Amino acid sequence: MFITRECDYAVRVIRALGGEARLSVGEICERESITAPFAYKILKKLQKAELVKGYRGVHGGYSMAKS
Numbered sequence: 001m002f003i004t005r006e007c008d009y010a011v012r013v014i015r016a017l018g019g020e021a022r023l024s025v026g027e028i029c030e031r032e033s034i035t036a037p038f039a040y041k042i043l044k045k046l047q048k049a050e051l052v053k054g055y056r057g058v059h060g061g062y063s064m065a066k067s
Helices: 005-018 026-034 037-046
Strands: 052-055 059-065
Touching: 005 026, 005 037, 005 052, 005 059, 026 037, 026 059, 037 052
Parallel strands: none
Antiparallel strands: 052 059
16 A cells, blocks of 8 residues: 555644644745645645644644644
């Protein structure tokens, strides 16, 4: 069984957000060694699936949408 890189990175993003209130894309990328463009792509898909919630602005970032 093979897991795609996108699936692997999505699990990493969810893991990074697991115990945190809110993280920026930069913090997620640094913690999980993911490039920013790929992280944005994954976060957009996770947002569409309503697993992740995005916040705009200076104090923006991402957090888990559900417990």
